[in-house]
Amino acid sequence: MNVKRYLPILDWAPRYGRDQATSDMVAAVIVTVMLIPQSLAYALLAGLPAQVGLYASILPLVIYAIFGTSRTLSVGPVAVASLMTAAALAPIAEAGTSAYIAGAVLLAVMSGIMLTLMGVFRLGFLANFLSHPVISGFITASGIVIGASQLKHIFGVEASGHNLIEIIHAIGVSIGETNGYTLAIGVGAWAFLMLARKHVKPLLKGLGIKPRLADILAKTAPILAVVVTTLLAWFFNLDEKGVRLVGAVPSGLPEFTMPPLDTGLWSQLAVSALLISVVGFVESVSVGQTLAAKRRQRIDPDQELIGLGTANLGSGFSGGMPVTGGFSRSVVNFEAGAETPASGAYAAVGIALATLFLTPAIAYLPQATLAATIIVAVTTLIDLPALGRTYRYSRTDFGAMLATIVLTLVHSVEAGIIAGVALSIGLFLFRTSRPHCAVVGRVPGTEHFRNVLRHDVELCPKVTFLRVDESLYFANARFLEETVLDLITREPELTDVVLVCPAVNLVDASALESLEAINERLHDAGVRLHLSEVKGPVMDRLKGTEFLAHLAGRVFLSTFEAWQALTNKPDRMMCSK
Amino acid sequence: MNVKRYLPILDWAPRYGRDQATSDMVAAVIVTVMLIPQSLAYALLAGLPAQVGLYASILPLVIYAIFGTSRTLSVGPVAVASLMTAAALAPIAEAGTSAYIAGAVLLAVMSGIMLTLMGVFRLGFLANFLSHPVISGFITASGIVIGASQLKHIFGVEASGHNLIEIIHAIGVSIGETNGYTLAIGVGAWAFLMLARKHVKPLLKGLGIKPRLADILAKTAPILAVVVTTLLAWFFNLDEKGVRLVGAVPSGLPEFTMPPLDTGLWSQLAVSALLISVVGFVESVSVGQTLAAKRRQRIDPDQELIGLGTANLGSGFSGGMPVTGGFSRSVVNFEAGAETPASGAYAAVGIALATLFLTPAIAYLPQATLAATIIVAVTTLIDLPALGRTYRYSRTDFGAMLATIVLTLVHSVEAGIIAGVALSIGLFLFRTSRPHCAVVGRVPGTEHFRNVLRHDVELCPKVTFLRVDESLYFANARFLEETVLDLITREPELTDVVLVCPAVNLVDASALESLEAINERLHDAGVRLHLSEVKGPVMDRLKGTEFLAHLAGRVFLSTFEAWQALTNKPDRMMCSK
Structure with missing residues (x-):
């Protein structure tokens, strides 16, 4: 057995020097600042308590630094996997209950086992069954569903649903009970984040800050929104005025967690775990490859499976949720100058410190702020022009893409992706069955x-x-x-x-x-x-x-x-x- | 709409002359003589009363003559479709009960609807998903299961099962109760048919009969076995000695039958009906094409779907069972000189006459004789050398074939064929996913x-x-x-x-x-x-x-x-x- 294949850390750690450490630490600080609101927000999106998002951002990052092959991938909770987690757990238990949290742990562990086994048996090619139009359509539709699902937090109303129709209906029913303070915070944070995205970079550049640094600073706007709205909520006692806050978060590092051993539950969640694994893997690999190629580096997709698999095992056994490589965080990590996966480990230290010392403050964080950060983040996922491009290039690819989008929107994420895969395979076979x-x-x-x-x-x-x-x-x-x-x-x-x-x-x-x-x-x-x-x-x-x-x-x-x-x-x- | 496309009879009927009618009638007589024991035997194999086999050999043949494009295909009950019918109905009801018979009618109707729709929408390419090695493996394994399932009739014992393991186990348990008379008839008929297959042709040729005629006469041996053993059973009152006979068969033509309209039953049988349809279609088309090419004729696979679909609708609504084109009968029909599908319609008249006048005699027919005809017929389906050929040519094709055979033998026909299809698609995608x-x-x-x-x-x-x-x-x-x-x-x-x-x-x-x-x-x-x-x-x-x-x-x-x-x-x- 080739030890080096399974331990990519041996590639870089022996030559790890002070310069690299400095670059990695600078990048880690910036990633940590992005990751704190994201991890809280994606836990919320998955229907889980806020601390689960933090737990999923500690051990998995350390483990990925050992087993992962991408130098700059930032592992942790991401939007699409969180949505899929929520969809998988909805039939199992009520969101936020202990059975629900145990379900999230189990999903992470199962996903970890599946990814690791796929890596050991070099089954990375299975991810190829997800064609680009299907993945692209799925992510666009997921972004729309995620964005819509957060509107209830902006309005401060009760509304649940796992597809666009259910969500729109639920919000329509309850919109009369909108809480004005919540709406003000939510819309305020949303507007701030949108403006930050568009105008802060030129502003900072105007102040003489270098473009790359300005770019990175603009990405830290969410933490500013979090700090300001948390202070407002604390100072004005907004929870007494009906503004929903994150609430008490247990302080301290995550503890060892056993997933439930109920075999019925395992088989019930198997398909969901597989889909979360494969979708997460495809996204990670494409981000990782794009970044690696810029420096003429390589990532090994089969070893990536092991890296992501062990990271998910770490997440599950430390009370977390399914994790994978996030697109925006990885780009920031790369551009902030991260040189080795050690950057991820340093970010884990940052999150651990936050878990130890910042939880009293997090209790006052309005959920509407997190919803606004999610909405702004997922708009980058929605790629409607891809529909037109695909339509012009190939009607069959467009068919698979459209089916994925429509089913994801009106039925469920799982139906969408399964239909997309089945249809792209079917259409390919049909196309080759009548050759030119x-x-x-x-x-x-x-x-x-x-x-x-x-x-x-x-x-x-x-x-x-x-x-x-x-x-x-x-x-x-x-x-x-x-x-x-x-x-x-x-x-x-x-x-x-x-x-x-x-x-x-x-x-x-x-x-x-x-x-x-x-x-x-x-x-x-x-x-x-x-x-x-x-x-x-x-x-x-x-x-x-x-x-x-x-x-x-x-x-x-x-x-x-x-x-x-x-x-x-x-x-x-x-x-x- | 092109009427001629949907009514191939318009191709040949306007020019139909006396010479053609004579050729068709001669062929029809020979096919009828083969079809009587086969239709009884395949009804028995499907767990249905003998008359159901006869009913399935009347109206479907007339309808196929109108809508079918093969000049010589002989439609009716066949071995593999009968086995699949039995497998599909086993979880629904006890063999031979009225619910079971209604299930067979429903399978024929559903199969008819599916095939007709596939034809109208030109979905014949769906049959391409069945690769040759999968079909060949499936038919070989089905042949083995069918042969084994008939052994209980040869021994005269009670034993049921839908895969080789169940059947062998059941026979092992009950073999002590073997009925000597039944065994004598069964083994006698078996030996006679085997000898007829091997030696009658040379013997007839030795008597100066032309090879083609000798060939055809040899194929009528089963009717001889039927006649002789029926006479023996009647003369010696063998039913009183424990020999199981076909028993009272209602005399008269089939009546209009409505399939059960229970939607639960429809959805329960949907997959089975689809598999029976597709397997039957693939077999029919390959027989039809082979025979048509010999005379530089063409068959239209999409219209064949309509031909077989309407034939199955006819079978169902007249109290029959799923039908398709039979290999051996079609070859005999071709070699006996059939020139148009009218030959099939004439054979239907022959079977109708048998239903009207021969049923009192059929009551005395020993089931062991029918079992012997089935066993001898299915040995031609078993093609073990194909395993070696496929192994030498392509390991991946061999893998799909072996999986189909093993699952059909040890689990069920449906599991076998589904695994084969899934595996051949998966292996093809895998193969093309790592191109040279x-x-x-x-x-x-x-x-x-x-x-x-x-x-x-x-x-x-x-x-x-x-x-x-x-x-x-x-x-x-x-x-x-x-x-x-x-x-x-x-x-x-x-x-x-x-x-x-x-x-x-x-x-x-x-x-x-x-x-x-x-x-x-x-x-x-x-x-x-x-x-x-x-x-x-x-x-x-x-x-x-x-x-x-x-x-x-x-x-x-x-x-x-x-x-x-x-x-x-x-x-x-x-x-x-």
């Missing part, structure tokens, strides 16, 4: 062959050259049979059919049987089947099969060779009768 | 480029030519990113990467985004991305995308053009630094 086929003819005077429908080419009435632009496998084996049989019923004079195969990357057992059947049926009809331009690896397999032994015709290296051999007068316009 | 990629170099002095690992070719240290032998889509988009990023981390001198794309038949939206990401990451690392030999349809799509607008490098028509442009000294062994 072209009858080709010779470009006069050359050795090249082109589609008769697109080019002015020489033909021979007795020999048809059919080019198939796809690997031959079970989904199109029957299509091939039908195409060739159509050919011979349409052309009664035909004596030879040449399958031109430069684009055939694979011939599976089904296609082999179809080729045998085609050969036999053509033979019954007095027509010989030939092949040309068969690729090396495909030919290697065909050798020794009965198909080649029974093939009525020949296998030609080039289509021109077949033309010369079968049409007799290779240099005339028309071949002999 | 080769760094290629120039064959010295030519314009050709070949794999550096297989050939002695020219290279350039600053430019890498990477050929990808697969369409680019979501399952391999990430693999491509990793492959290219690996390349640039391994080769620090690299300035240009050329993706050589002659085998890329498709670039979906996921792969497009991956190409964008690759281009961007290479750009960040100071490397330009180029493409060469992009196919026409792929290029048509890429035009107008942001990827082409942002592409750091160029799109070259040929790889040689790229070589000339990027390596500066196209005719030297080494390119310039």
